[in-house]
Amino acid sequence: MDRLAPRIGRLIGRSIGRSIGRSIDWIQPPLCLGCRRTSHRGIDRFNLCPACRGGLRALTGPRCPGCLAPLADPAALDGRPCAACRRRPPACDRLFAGWLYAPPLREVVHGLKFHRLDYLAAALGGDLARRFAPVLDDCGAVVPVPLHWARALARGYNQAELVARELADPAARPLVRALRRRAATRPQTGLSRPRRRANLAGAFRWRGRPLAGGAPHWLLVDDVLTTGATLESAARTLKRAGVGRVTALVVAITPHPEERGARRPPPALPWWRTPRRE
Ligand SMILES: [Zn+2]
Ligand SMILES: [Zn+2]
Incomplete structure (x- = not known):
């Protein structure tokens, strides 16, 4: 009973919660x-x-x-590549992105990252898996960009890993947690591009044993690409460990200045209307 009681309690709690949720719906x-x-x-x-689904910007x-x-x-x-990429070739050989990081997709990503709506990873990842199936077929493994363990613990999950799982499974590719974040880097927000690079230089470490004979081509997955400093650092670490080619796929990329729309963000959600998960 010692073990059963909390389980029964949780079941009753969950079923009451669901009924309340359905009544609110x-x-x-x-x-x-x-x-x-x-x-x-x-x-x-x-x-x-x-209407909002129609407003997603590919x-x-x-x-x-x-x-x-x-x-x-x-x-x-x-x-x-463009002049900047020819001057300083990125560590990722190819880069793909699902959408522009603008409303309403920004709110979906915020829901996934900050409101514990982890089921959104299945929706985003499932869509990407269909659209980028040929890219996935060419890659031997899928690697999520990791969070520092303290941040992952606070959030309860790594959103990039949840998306990566949705990509790896349908393509029957292994999900490899090949990287570890070395230190809780300072938040990137508000830092200039060179400072972001400096902040993230050496941010990742290869996890586990070295690759025997290397790996030809892996897919690196992250949620949002802003300056590319995180992907650059992660891809460099993969290449140093013997991965020949690295393709990166991100859920969304920050729009360039000329493609930024004038749409204002929606009003904040009141606490009692935070979308509830089933
Ligand atoms: Zn809407
Ligand atoms: Zn470029």
Whole structure:
């Protein structure tokens, strides 16, 4: 009974919680993360209403294969990287991103990172797995960019790893936790690009035994790419350990200044309307 009691307690608690949740849904349907409104047309797996789902911005137009910067004159480059990437070639051989990091996708990523809506990883990762299936097929393993253990403990999970799992499983590729974050680096927010690089230099360490004979091509997965300093440092660590080619796939990339929209972020959610997980 000592062991059963807490289990039964949890079960009863959960079922009461679910009934209350359903009653609240019945009285007031769930909110869209994008516009914070209820929708009678339903909320999808991204926790978005149909109107907001239509507002997700995929990357369009010709872009640099190294940093995804939009190219003004693609003919002049003929598929080669932009000037900045030629001057300083990135450690990732290719970079792909699911969406631009702008509302309403930004609110979905915030939900995943800061509101414990871990089920959103399945929606985001599932969509990416379908769209980037050929990239996945070419990679031998999927590696998530790790969080420092203290941050992972506080959050309860690493959002990049949850997304990476959704990519690795359908492609039948192993998910390899090959990297470890060495120190709790200072938050990157507010730092300039060179300072971010300096802050993250040597931030990752190869975990476990060295690769015997190397690995031809791995996929590195992260949630949001801002300056690329995190991916750069992680990819360098993989290459030093013997991974031949590294392709990076991120859920979203910060838009370049010329493609930033004027959309204002939605109002903050009141505490009693935080989307609830089933
Ligand atoms: Zn909406
Ligand atoms: Zn570039």
